[in-house]
Amino acid sequence: MSHSRFSKNKIYPYLASVGLVFIMTLLGEIVKGRLEPTNIVMFYLLAVVIAAIRWGQGTAIVTSILSVIAFDFFLVPPYYTFNVHGMEYLFTFAAFFAVGVIISTLASKARQQAIKAQEKEAQVTMLYRLIKDLSISDSLEHALYTIRINVAQIFDCHTAIFLPAGSGIELSSFDSGFPMEEHEKTIAGWVFKNEKEAGWSTDILPAAKAHYLPLKTSQGVFGVLGVFFKKDKEGLDSRENSLLNALASQAAAAVQRIKLFELSRQMELVRETEKLQVALLNSISHDLRTPLVSIMGALSSLLQDSSLLDAEMRKELLKTAYEDSDSLNRLVGNLLDMTRVEAGTLKINAKPCDLRDVVGTSLQALKDKLEKRNVRINISQNMPEVPMDFTLMMRVFVNLVDNAVKYSNQDMPIEITAEPSESEVKIEVKDKGFGIPEEDITHIFDKFYRAVKPRQVTGTGLGLSICKGIVEAHGGRIFAENNSDKGATLTVILPLGAKKA
Amino acid sequence: MANQNMRILIVDDEKTIRRFLKTTLISHNYNVSEATDAKEALEYSVSSHPDAIILDLGLPDMDGIEVTRQIRKRAKTPIIILSVRENEADKIAALDAGADDYLTKPFNAGEMLARLRAVMRRLLPQNERSIFKVGKLSIDISNHSVEVKTRQVHLTPTEYDLLKVLVLNAGKIMTHSQILKEIWNKDEDFEEASHLLRVTISNLRNKIESNPDRPTYILTEPGVGYRLSSEI
Known part of the structure; x- marks a missing residue:
């Protein structure tokens, strides 16, 4: 994104440096004669410092050169010629130029660091937003969507995520602008298998339309992120590449977290079910056996000791067996009903x-x-x-x-x-x-x-x-x-x- | 000794169930034959003309409903279906296919014998009987009169028709559609006719049952139909 700003405003810093030198010269003209010309040099140093901080080393050096020329022409007697009286001024020119270069080098370094810090901050902000968004997704589907939308917003691109299915991978979440050709899927498959970036803007299979990154954690590869940039983009710079990789690894971590969460939820369910089954088995075996005990007892007694029992006792035993058969039947009926409800x-x-x-x-x-x-x-x-x-x-x-x-x-x-x-x-x-x-x-x-x-x-x-x-x-x-x-x-x-x- | 010479065919693939049925039936003076699958059952029902068939719905070689249909094509032999659990759809299908009644496993010997008597009663010449008695209920068909505990009960024509259908089939299940056909002679507009049937049953119970909240004469067979209790 900063690319475009650079190309559009290439001439602007130099125009600005001309402007700065012009302003400093005007100020010099005002104080000319009241101050030693060597003191007026300080104005120009200010211009060099401003140019260095604002636009970098190149502009600062150009400003130094312009300053020396303007200083010599306008402010060093004899005025309005490039002639110089005395060695003293030549020394001033040389010193000024040297100081200008040194200052501009230091200032531009500071500037670059500031830019880097800014970029880092922007990256961290983007990563933070992704992590924050992912932390509230509780389903894989939502997480994949969050990842795609974040990447698409940051890079202004189309995105897709491939997840393993069967022996290969399958398109799981994507937006309609993403290229769907079989060839692209093959590259995504390669990335999944080899755990390496490939496709557009890489050394591997650069003919692909999209750039593919493995979603990798310490546990292995969970899937592949596909990024398809708009047509006029030429490639990824190292900064973009590292941001993309950082996003991909955050995404992978989130996918892993959600997968683990889902797994643990399933395990919990299995545990609950098992606990229930144990309870059921305990309860059933007890409640099935209790009536069976009295049925078998009563009937065996009738079979073996029939002669010892009078009619009344026989009837009592039979009644017990019959009543308990009835309750056994009802129990089985309830179990069947429960199964159907369940x-x-x-x-x-x-x-x-x-x-x-x-x-x-x-x-x-x-x-x-x-x-x-x-x-x-x-x-x-x-x-x-x-x-x-x-x-x-x-x-x-x-x-x-x-x-x-x-x-x-x-x-x-x-x-x-x-x-x-x-x-x-x-x-x-x-x-x-x-x-x-x-x-x-x-x-x-x-x-x-x-x-x-x-x-x-x-x-x-x-x-x-x-x-x-x-x-x-x-x-x-x-x-x-x-x-x-x-x-x-x-x-x-x-x-x-x-x-x- | 009334059951002498009555031949019952038992069709079930479970040996213990055949043994229980056989023992019970023989002790009540029925003659018993056994079949273990649909093929045997069909052969026997053709060759030996049993007086009634007790048929399990879950046979190894053919659906019991289909067996019923095939037997019904050739003979009017009373058929009692044995089925597991209260599956109304199967029961209704079997009754529609021509079965006379059903028993849900497990059942007790008393129930089974009562069902058997009820379906066999259908074979008796109808015109000999004009007065039916169940418990304290008596109905005189030739006189169109109904008495409970010797006290005359006044019924509307529809109530009387309904009671008559149930009485003539005492002890035997009558499905909703069988009753609707008999009394209103139609099965279209089923919803409204069913409502009319429920209301008539309720009114009839109010007139003949000693406690209409817990009827003992007209029993409901959930989801299938009604049955007039034949032995109280």
């Missing part, structure tokens, strides 16, 4: 349903367990038809009522009420049992979570999380509260008329 293959086939029928049929499915229970049903007379999947919502009510049975004493009633509002229907299953410890109330819908664990209560803690999955798939919600007196209320809220809207 896999996201739960298909809601919502049709208008008679809520009273859904509740009644759910109770029918539990009729053995409810034989001695007092179940009060209070469904509002003006209950409209509710859009829902009959079978799946039945599973919700079976689980909720089953829970109420498990967590309350046999002589306690279970109450089911349902009340519609304008847009929703609220269904409550209320028991007068042990209630839910306050600290557990938000967790009971989590998988494998069981609040109180009374001895006789079996189950995997899957029931409520299945309910949650099913209710939410209906666009509804489910929550638990403790009653002010005794026990807990589980509430299901389903949207009405979702189908009509």
Whole structure:
């Protein structure tokens, strides 16, 4: 970018030096006669210093020469000739010229350092901006975009990033101005394989349209950055090249960071899943085995010791085996439901349903367990038809009522009420049992979570999380509260008329 | 001894399930034949004309629904389907293909025998029977009258028609579309007819059930249809 400024203003510094010398000569003319000419030389030294600092050594030397000529012509007697009286002035000329050269050398060095410092600062600013932008990107895609946009803004160019895919690399992020030829991709591939810059403005494959840099860290090459400059650009100077390389290595570091982050997130997920699977296996093997123990025990007893058992005892054993088979069956059913909820293959086939029928049929499915229970049903007379999947919502009510049975004493009633509002229907299953410890109330819908664990209560803690999955798939919600007196209320809220809207 | 001479064909590839069915059926005086795959089942159903077939949907060589379809092409033998889990789509497909009823594994012997009796009842000459009794419900078809606990119940014509369909098929599943066809004689405008069916069922329950919130006569088969309980 500074290139253009240089070429456009090549003559300007020399014109300026002429101007400076002219001004100094004018000042000299004013004080001429009142000051020794050797003192007036100081004005010209000032001009040389200004030229050196402002425009560099060349201009300073030209200024020195012009100063000597102007000094001699205008300010050294005899005036307005180049003739000089006395050796003294020749010495002044020589000394002035020498001082001019020395000052200009020093000043221009200082100037170059200042320019370098400025350029360094600009580079650092650009790098800083890239790093800052990258630090807030949390996905690879966004990081690649950030890198490209930064490089494109700094160099006014088109950019592309290639990432490894299969055995080679693939264009992952690019803007439409970037050349897409197969040949260009081949060069990018070469850069990836050899971990070296190549393409335009390099010694390797310079016929390419774009310049390619490896995105390299200590861990290896992550990809390739392609930079395509506008047509009239001739090449990269060393400063541009080093900035580009610095940007590329920052970009590589960012890509590495994000890749590591994504990897660790995956690992975390795997760990969580494994933890869950262990919990599941523990829970399942325990809950599957418990009913199996009593089934096998009862049946083996009947097989082996049949003659020792009276009719009453035989019936008792058979009843135990049958009841536990039933609970085993329900457990397997819940596991299957959970798998479907988890896999996201739960298909809601919502049709208008008679809520009273859904509740009644759910109770029918539990009729053995409810034989001695007092179940009060209070469904509002003006209950409209509710859009829902009959079978799946039945599973919700079976689980909720089953829970109420498990967590309350046999002589306690279970109450089911349902009340519609304008847009929703609220269904409550209320028991007068042990209630839910306050600290557990938000967790009971989590998988494998069981609040109180009374001895006789079996189950995997899957029931409520299945309910949650099913209710939410209906666009509804489910929550638990403790009653002010005794026990807990589980509430299901389903949207009405979702189908009509 | 009523079941004597009734021959039941059991089709299932699981040996333990065949054994359980066979033992139970023989103890109730049925004659039993067994088939382990669709090929055997089809051959046997042609050569020996069983009185009823208990057919597993998951056979190794052919889909049970297809087996049902092929048997139905030639014979009206009652077919009871055995399927795992509550997969309504499969059940409805099997019923549409001509199966008479289904049992979801695992099931208990009582359920199985009740289903079998219900589908076999269809084979009895219908005109001999005019009064049906289930529990405290009795319906006299020749008189168009319905009684619960000997108390006369007044039904609308639609309610009566619906109850009659269920009673004539007592114990057997009636799918939504079967009922709609029987009573409203149409299956177009399914949505509205279904609504009408639900309302009629609800009204009927209010009139004949002792606790309409927990019906014991008219039972809902979720997603499939209704069944009048035949043995209370």
